[in-house]
Amino acid sequence: MKSRLALRACLLAASLLMATAAPARTPADQLVIGVSMNNLLSLDPAAATGNDVVEIACNVYDYLVELDPLDTSRVLPGLAQSWAIAEDGRSITFKLRRGARFHSGHAVSAHDAAWSLQRVLKLNLALATPWKSYGFTAKNVEQAIRAVDDDTLVIELPAPTDPHLVLYTLGTSVSAVVLDRKTVLQHEKNGDMGAAWLTTHAAGSGPFRLDQWRAKELLLMSRFDGYWREPAKLRRVVLRHMTESQSLRLMLGRGDLDIATGMSVPDIEAMKRTPDAEVHAVKRGTLYYVAVSAKDPKFADVRVRQAVLRHLIDFDGINAVVMPHYGVYHQRPVPLGLAATLPEPGYKLDAEAARRLLAEAGHANGFKTTIRVVAESPFTNIATSLQATLAKAGIEASILPGTGNQVYGAMRERNFEIIVGRGGGGAEPHPHSSLRALAYNPDNRDQAKLSNFQGWRTSFSDPRLNELIEKALLQRDERQQTQTYQEVQRVFDTVVPAMQPVSQMVDTVVLHKSVRNFVGHPSATTRLREVYKQR
Template identity: 40%
Template sequence: MKIKNLLKGLAFATAVSVSALSATATYAGTPNNVLVVADRIDDMTSLDPHDLFEFSGTDYVNNVYDKLVSFDPKNLSKGYQPGLADSWTVSEDGKTFTFKIAKGRKFHSGNDITAHDAEYSLRRVVMLKKTPSFILTQFGFNEENVEAAIKATDDYTLVVTTDEKYAPSFVLNCFAAAVASIVDSKLVQSNEVEGDWGNKWLQTNSAGSGAYSLVKWKPSESYRLKENADYWAAKPAMKSIIVRHIPESATQRLLLEKGDVDVARNLNPTDVEGISGNSDLAVDNDLRGRIMYISMNQKDPILSKPKVREALRYLIDYDGMVNSFLKGQYVVHQAFLPLTYMGELKDKPFKLDIEKGKKLLAEAGHADGFEAEIIVRNAQERIQIAQSIQNTFKQAGINISLTQGTGKQILGKYRARDFQIYVGAWGPDYPDPHTNADTFASNPDNRDEAKLTGKLAWRNSWDIPEMTALTKAAAQETDGAKRAQMYVDMQKEHQMTSPFVEMFQKNEQTGRSANVQGFYTGSAVTGVYYWTVTK
């Protein structure tokens, strides 16, 4: 009897919960003027455009801030376009850039956008000295000279003077990067504390003029933007943007299928496959900037032999990987500039060829192979790549031991030049070919004490005075076509001789509701702009 009562009680409680729930859960799709995006945004650690340097951060900055120079997200191949500056001139010596700021545009606060804001913003980057500041300081700006080098000569004219002659395309591309965002100087100055240039305040607030303004940011949870109805470039169709942090691919897919999000940005191959037959949904492909490579420390007596380096290029199963565990997520790419960049190189001279690899090893005096260690961070795709390489290397007699660790552990060893072979990924820092050339193909000082830890060539102890000079020459070449050709030539040589084996370029697969149009992820050069989105 008592058991029956108990069971009755449990049944009743369950029935009440279920009926309460079925009456209350809400399942409407998203409204027509609201875009809800599922993304991983836990890498966003600051909202200050002169401080942040992560992928999700770029998406945020593109929408909340403007730069002097901009991109057309609908046609990125046009290259840099007028932004807050509607025109510019370059002096004959190539060192002085005069920007004319467009009149009549306003920040979200209602303040007018003037050359003084541009002056404040660019000086702020130099004075704050945060990680991305090198994108501007590479033109010779520093604390001492910044007042003379970056100067508003009247309300709508900004004059920037570099230390040397650089290719105008190089300078202008850098002025289109997130770090060159123009902030509302009056607003930021009013929030300065103890000479911090308003950094503390701007890390969690916004002071921009972009198509959207910040409503609320909850770190690792969500951020919300609202339209700037007076935006100068276009009228955004979406009144509100909500980006939610949904770490798990399967959860993103479920939300997309239910219509609770419009866009899912981190679907894994299984989930992409899973939604492929659904006519309410679509999947877009876009080549992004991330390059996957392995590199060999040139301090190692074996790995520094050119024949060994060449042999290893034939001992990697590029196609096997992109057709299996990397399917849809990467394409084979064997040069240091991502496709879609100025100076891209499409040649793919290497394929898995064990016999050729063995022959080259024998020529290098290692017919019986050798032992080496690969260090790799414990991210699934990298481990799988390392395992595939371990397997194919073994077929040529090279015994590889894999050492896994967290990103920071492995990176620490890499930066300290304490490794043999590293499985890495690199994404460009700004939309100009110099960004990758400067790290893959430039090493002005190979000594340990130089600690040029930002340069991959230095990390791999690759001493290359000639190529370093070539990299510099390309950055200074004023003829655009000639400059592009210099990068092609440099990559051809790099592809054959460097200690880097570039293997893959990232292909981003974005799941979206079929009614969402104009969602461009920014290819290799930039991020998302939401004002192009319609439903």
Template identity: 30%
Template sequence: MRLTKKLLGLLVVTIMLSMVLAACSGDSTNELVIANSADAVSLDPAGSNDVPSSNVAANIYESLVAQDQNMELQPSLAVSWELVEDTVWEFKLREGVKFHDGSDFNAEVVKANIERVLDPDIGSPRAFLYSMVTDIEVVDDYTVRFTTEFPFSPLPAHLAHNGGAMVSLKVIEEDYAAMEDGEDPGSVINEKPIGTGFFKFDEWVPGQQIKLVRNDDYWGDKAKLESVVFKVVDEDLTRVAELKTGDSHISDPLSPSDVADIEETDGVHVNRQSSVSLSYVGFNMDKAPFDDARVRQAINMAIDKDQIINGIYDGNGVPAVGPLAPDVFGYDPDVPGLEYDPDKARELLAEAGYEDGFSTTLWTNDNRERMDMATNIQAQLKEFGIDVEIEVMEWGAYLEQTAKGEHDMFILGWSTVTGDADYGLYALFHSNNVGDPGNRTFTKDPDLDALLDEARQTPDPDDRAALYREIQELLAEIAPMLYIHHQEFLLGVSDRVEGLTQDPTGVLQLQNVTLKEE
């Protein structure tokens, strides 16, 4: 049969349309699709302190220092560093590195980035990471010196945090110019997140997905994938269904309740990674009755954490006695915590004037385990006359409102990403960090502040460890939180995915990931 010109034209259009639809469907054999429980809050490294944002940013940007799977520091954009004086660190930078916009990485860029994080006009929730830095000196194009207010041995670890990720100087200057025109800090960087990483930003459809593409001009070993899509799939079971059908290759996170299902399904498996994370219930110490330590201690003693860990998390993780995970420097296994003791809990409530209980609210985001935890805590506290109303909130609003102190009790997590107690304690409990930086319990204790300040200013590791023991003992008295557990990170992963690793901080390492053909 002969094709007319009209039919031939229609056939060509149909073929082209099919190709476009296939490309748009994310069906590329070299595109990794990650189903995430929440969207990023910001792609500006100075703009947020949440895991979904960090997971994306870790592929776009790089910091001076990196951490390996054992939380050991490794060179990244800096090739070496040394303490040249008690309060002066010198970093030698990698030469020949280009940003995604073609601009050069050098010492001026480092100075501009860290000064921007510290700029009060930016209002970065990560400013506490570098608050001890008093001067940044450009020695030459590839040498930079940091002077600190006091000896601060964790500085290289803090510079491994993605809060110290390097953004193109051109984009930083554009962002400041936009601020002069009335735009919010980070508005330009969010639209044009330009780093030096092995992936480049392609698009962000808020509430739906973020797409990154391979940086073929990367200074080191190039990513093996052509592209990565971080897709927002907030329902646990939907993420599992997408993993099974192949619509997604990774479910992040995987609910402990779904582990058995994945283990019994061909073509997918469970990835487990021990963590430096903490899950906790925080109390707003600015609000009654949580302004009374006896009430906070009583709730700690009223809750049987084994019900939560075994019943909701299927035994996944290590029970938390305090805020620090066992692999974090400064953790002390001998510090006593507030053990489950219902009789003592009732006694403390009576002393505080709440023998008959009280009414309160417990906030959580729409994470299945956290919602189940809230329901469990609600039931347990009812036995003490405490009437708990549960409120489930969208992630962005949840972070914003807990930062403002509009909550009573709340469920959240924290990961000590530097592997050092300073990050796991100073951010969560120092009065300087109330709100967005991490202190959502609104803890304001002068003695605690003094100890936290002294610990970060003490150079000797043994002396620091002793101070952190004292801090953890004091926290048991203050009881700003009910510490639940340090859980394993769980991922549902397609068997097609090879080369995937996950840090103890929860960040996925995608540089060496490949996808086997089906």
């Protein structure tokens, strides 16, 4: 009897040990994603910036139109089932589908769509920038963007522009999501149009509803069963704030995560050899760059800019060693893959040429400077490489790491010397998307406060560059437009602006092999409504 009891005890202990050793698995109807939310500061579509919020917004909200992830130049229906561009290119008329409802139960109408876009211009926060570049203002937006009836939305363009670019913005910018006007206004305080409430809440009609967001900790979304297409395949999506690559790798490997983003190159390479993992890479239009402030007397000299930005960056080494899984070699202000993009100019590390230019500019012995950088990979790695190559020409650079808000905040205030950053628009598959951000600066005065133009942040402006960018945007002939955008890039080479692209962003995510139908979007609008698990 005692021997049988002892045997049972041993078997029970063994079974418990096996259960403990068995790999964990996330629930079959939930998607658990490990992601850094350091730069997720607001969920308000009028104020929220960065790719992190885009991937949330496109699942909680609907857009009027969507861009095909496999061919971003192809515009697909969203809440708008059809649209027509006027012959003169000065207006777009949308017909909204009937039957769509917000999470509150309110019917979606063209009035909601018009109010959502009007709100962006009236609040005049970060996401108003692209709309202001099209000529919209707080004063004209109610007339320019209006609902004719519940199903018809008209967008009249106040200034001549490329209407296709406007369509691309409607399909990519967080500012273009359609808000539940009634619900938002129920939470309005002191005329803020619901801004305080929308910082941490949502009022959409998307496939998932926002349940909870705890900054730098957790974000929960649950399936909206009343979704107008059909309910999402997953019941819940969980975003967990994680910044350590080894933790992401460990948790993905043991089944605690379904998707991991922001992993380091060695950990991604290790996961490639793991049978339960798949690596997905998507090229984005965003560019990694090195920027200097032309407001600084040193960098106001074109010879110093040329020395630092063209001859003291190890483009080849950075892209070979630092950028795998983060970016691909690119030195042009127009992203790869567009018809207008010229071949690479081929800038190389050349310390001797840099020293000659610096000597001509009166800096034969170099100088001291600072490099501001977000304290994350690959930014810090690029900054470290730059620090070493600047030293080859006698430039002593101190690295100042910080949060995204600290680094880009200093840039918005035009209070920096050198920055390693990432930006340049690029969400829309159109050359103007990047040029508007990186090279265009129509008013270089401090009081202009064009802080969402990265060209303005660098205090560099070139009249010919501005003129060509404006000219290209208005050309209706596609061939002529492409030629003009190519001329913009040649002028960019000649005038040496204060910002130099180094690499074009690649977004690499690692998936558990059970995840199906995940399609990363080049514009960051990665939708999860069709994602499911197969075990």
